[in-house]
Amino acid sequence: MSERRSAVLFVLLAAVWGTSFMAIKAGLEAFPPVLFAALRYDLAAVLMVGYAAVTCDYWLPRTRADWLTLVVEGVLIIALYNAFLFxxxxxxxxxxxxxxxxxxxILSTVFSRLFLPDQRLTVVGTIGLLLGFVGVAMVARPTSSNPLGSEAVWPGLVLLAAASVALGSVLxxxxxxDISPEGMVAWSNVIGAALxxxxxxxxxxxxxxxxxxSLAGVAALVYLAVFASAIGYVVYFDLLARLGAIEINLVSYAxxxxxxxxxWLALDETLELLDVAxxxxxxxxxVLLKRHALATELSPVLDRVEGLLPGR
Known part of the structure; x- marks a missing residue:
């Protein structure tokens, strides 16, 4: 039952965080982008502070490390990530x-190597890193005549959003x-919203x-604040405790x-074949960068799957 619950929650989190990109796109028709992000975290902060106060003993920052953690979270993971993304x-x-x-x-691995210089990338890891940037080029598709032209600005800003959250996670x-995860999210939402x-x-x-x-704009705002932020983070921390950091990273790929x-359903958008590739x-x-960690984390799951196969 526990494994089934984790699987259901994983799919739920991927669905909520995945559809949040659609909600952002829809809400941009009604709100200026950065203001839209700010309003999202106004609501999310109220919900998360209330949730943390009720469910946690250590929800208020007490130490210098707590405050530094909240500043990093609020600036990089909330404010800059969302400003660039929106x-x-x-x-x-x-x-x-x-x-x-x-x-x-992938960018988290890059920043980890910068802050932990004794950890070196292997040849396979370097190939994995390069593949990541090749994939970005395939999705962004800057023209060879003007790779820094206006058509490259928008995907470049989204990539900066990914870099912001990656750097923030490493820091x-x-x-x-020592502040609780719920308290950390709650107060970083407050700081991020203000910024x-x-x-x-x-x-x-x-x-x-x-x-x-408008009705559509408010619906998108409420969906992002309640489901993608408040409920999403509650599910995230539940899964983090059950699955660990490596497996939970797979949400980014679901x-x-x-x-x-x-x-496609709500906004009539399409993905081109090169985007999928x-x-x-x-x-x-x-997978190449995290192959050892993935093998360690996923081997118990694979062993259980093999045990369910006929003849096992």
């Missing part, structure tokens, strides 16, 4: 955005604050007067499926 999605489809964000586990691991509002106010292209609180399908190349790079 602006980037104004120029790419839901599915493409989800595929590019799938680079974050949080090094800081090792997103500051960024929005500083952008001449954004104004609260441009926000249109989410694009839900992003592409929901974008790029996704496969990025995932292959991830």
């Amino acid at each position: 602006v980037g999605e104004t120029g790419v489809t839901s599915g493409v955005a989800a595929i590019l964000v799938g680079m974050s586990p 949080v691991q090094r800081l090792d604050g 997103l509002h500051t960024i929005s106010l500083g952008l001449p292209s954004e104004s609260f007067a441009d926000a249109q609180f 989410a694009p499926i839900f992003a592409a399908v929901s974008g 790029g996704f496969v190349v990025i995932f292959t790079g991830f």
Whole structure:
């Protein structure tokens, strides 16, 4: 029953986080992008602070490490990630955005090597890293005549979003604050929302007067705040305790499926064959980079599957 519950929760999390890319795209019709992200985390912060206060004893920051952890989370994982992602999605489809964000586990390895120089990439790991960037090039498809032209800006911003969350994840691991995961998410949402509002106010292209609180826009906002943020993180931490960090990273590679399908159903978006091929190349790079950890984490699951086969 526990394994079945974990499988159901894994699919649920992939579905919620995958469809969030579609919700972002839909909500951008009603709200300026950074303001939209800020409003999302206004609501999410209220929900998560309330949840943390009720369910955790250690939900308020107490130490310097706690505060540094919250600042890193709030700045990199909430504010910069969402600012880059929401602006980037104004120029790419839901599915493409989800595929590019799938680079974050690969970029986490790059940042880990930078902060832990004694850990070197093997030849196979280097090939995996290069495959990740080849996959990005296949998805972004910059033209050879002008690789830094306007058509490359939007996927480039989404890739910066992936880099922000990857760097933030590595730094949080090094800081090792003691605050509960729920408290960490709650207060980083508060910090991130405040910073997103500051960024929005500083952008001449954004104004609260441009926000249109239409039914579709509000529905997208509520979906992102309640399901993708609040409920999504509760499920995430449940799975993290059950499965571990390596297996939970696989959500990044299941989410694009839900992003592409929901974008097609709700917004009439399509993925080109080269986008799908790029996704496969990025995932292959991830497998090569994490092959040892994946083998260790997944071997008990594979052993149980083999035991269910006929003749075993």
